[in-house]
Amino acid sequence: MRRTPHRRLLAATLIAACALVPTTAASATAVRPMSADRHAHGDCPQGGLDHRTTARLDKTIEDVRRQAAIPGVVVGLWMPGKGCYVRATGVADTATHRPMTTDGYLRIGSETKTFTVTALLHLVDEHRIRLDDPISRYVDGVPDGHRITLRQLAEMRSGLFPYSADPDFAKDLLSDPERFFTPRELLAYGFKHKNTFAPGTEFQYSNSNLVLLGLVIEKVTGRHLADYLDMHVLRPAHLHDTLLPHGTEFPEPHPHGYTNQTLSGATVDSTDWNPSWAWAAGGMISNLHDLHRWAKIVATGELLSPQTQAQRLKTIPTGIPGLSYGLGIFETGGWIGHNGSIPGYETVTVYLPAEKATLVVMINTDITSGGQEPSTLLARAITGIVTPDHVYDGATATR
Template sequence: MPLPRLPRLHLPVSAVLAGACLAALVSAPAGADTPGSAADRALQKQLEQLVRAPGGPPGVIAVLQRGESRRILRAGVADLDTGRPVEQSDHMRIASTAKAFSGAVALRLVDRDTLALEDTIGRRLPALPSAWHSVTLRQLLTHTSGLPDFSRSPEFLRILTADPHHTFDSRRLLDFVADEPLMFRPGSRYQYSNSDNIAVALMAEAATGKRYEELLRRLVYRPLRLHETSLPQGFELPEPYMHGYDVPVQPPAAPQDISELIGASGVWASGGIVSTPRDMTRFIRGYAGGALISRATLREQRRWVDGASEPAGPGKNKAGAAIFRYTTRCGVVLGHTGNTPGYTQLIAATPDGERSLTFSLTTQVNEATKPRLLKKLREVEENFVCALLRD
């Protein structure tokens, strides 16, 4: 979930240590994550280049999995103060990849006939503005709803800027834009909006009478064995975690640790989940591969429209129901991206779920803040997809 750049924090990060850690490659332990082949060494070099790039992440980890075989490549560190290496068990903010989780909840409820893709806001959430009542669950999941984005509301931004740890009522986030009309006729075009997945979670709650957090546990975490994933309300991250940084493009300013800059209550179903690379690998293999839903619902999920994730993923992007299709020069993967202060994410898998890529950075990269780095990142991501798909 992209959020505006908040005032820089003046935290005690050692510039000398930062420089040393950014230039160093973390030595991988012997085993599955030892880059032995020429192809893996080439990929490893690209991760090092990302870490050394202007504004680049202090740490990056990529998990490539084919069947039961897993390769882990990483560069930089999880914590600039200690020099600790990045691990696949490290917690991190998953940003807008959390939208895929809300999609998983909604589509599982569709399979159970508890929700329908043509259910409207008017039917499930009649207290929301009448101008929004014709918007369907399908349009929310495909970002074709026209709902105004609460995260761009001046009042929301004022509160967040004044107190980044402010505790919002997650179920009232749409109140920030309740007096605004739809941005366009529902279904007429694509526009990414953080409001969409808030409404999805509220519709799931209305249909079941259960809290969204409980629905996540029952419908997603348990069947996929996600033991390190949660949706908190506060700003603290569970140990151990990858530290997220605000990294200036221009030296000599040092990276600032913003891991716990903002709480999750103000992003909730749109971007508040905390997870690990290990759990995210399990999730995307199950979600993209259709393990959670029927073939009929899977076909509905994969009705593609023109639209890119935020930030854009590798190759050419198309939008489905809480999932994106990334068509690269080497083939197609399905997944989601995300960015939030301190973190950038890509999760992707082949349509059968047999091959997957989890790619996590410890700084925020998007078109608005670091367009040159985003271009480089997408190139590297595509190279990793090609390595994943190569026989």
């Protein structure tokens, strides 16, 4: 299904000001067996993994899904020379018990950052910008903007306060989840706070950084971010089912999403919440087929020059055990990529160069379990089985 993308994206941990109240409400669904539905076969042309590994994955994924109260799960795992595993389990709609399938679209949260930074690095390759340019050259009004570089924004070392951690932002968003935010409105929530550290001295995950990079892309190209992404990233990568929506539009089919990031802490259906609040940091939509393709493209730099890709992969410790961060990309346990979380949905898309393996996890809740993101629980459990020397871990703080 081809789309007509416009402009706006998402990312990160939504609301530090609102307590996340763990709940089991989302688990009140019919128990369904793991399903390799008819849509999966096109994404698993090389044949499945061996029977023992497949059985272990089926059981482990279902165990995590039920223990973490995840309504629906889609997992895609591709391991050249060993086979692949593409499965859906659980439900896409807790009211109707419609089963989860592998062909659905999902909001991908902070995985959007990999697309935005790829577009930025494309401009670097075209010699239209430089990574060490100050943000003040492109965007006015940034606190300490003459000292903050594009590189520091992409690697989360700007020191700019994350607008999504501002209490007023949390209240405004959760009071009206269908509200449309402009990039400048988002930044204003963060800019009213002092910078948290001097540029380049520490790591702090901040959506403010990526919203600024989205504005840089628009300023340099004279085009809406969604249009530039479509022409220079999505089309060259042959990603026909990935888009940055303008508002609440959501291609069919898609599962319903469930969150407890509400003013009351109650669990609600957030399927039609407006992702404009995350724009270049996390508002995109994709599906399993496209994310499978994208994982390798990002990790190997197919759309970039080798020199620019090397800059992207130069990761720096984050202070989070097991996690280092590069330019809009992380490395954990040897896996390279990003995760995403937006109210109602979580994803993981990573590539393991050591085995040329790809893992994609897609779920329709962001409600934490034991203080951990359910997508991380799944990715950790899956890699513990198939790549025990390369276990995915440490990415909880990025979302």
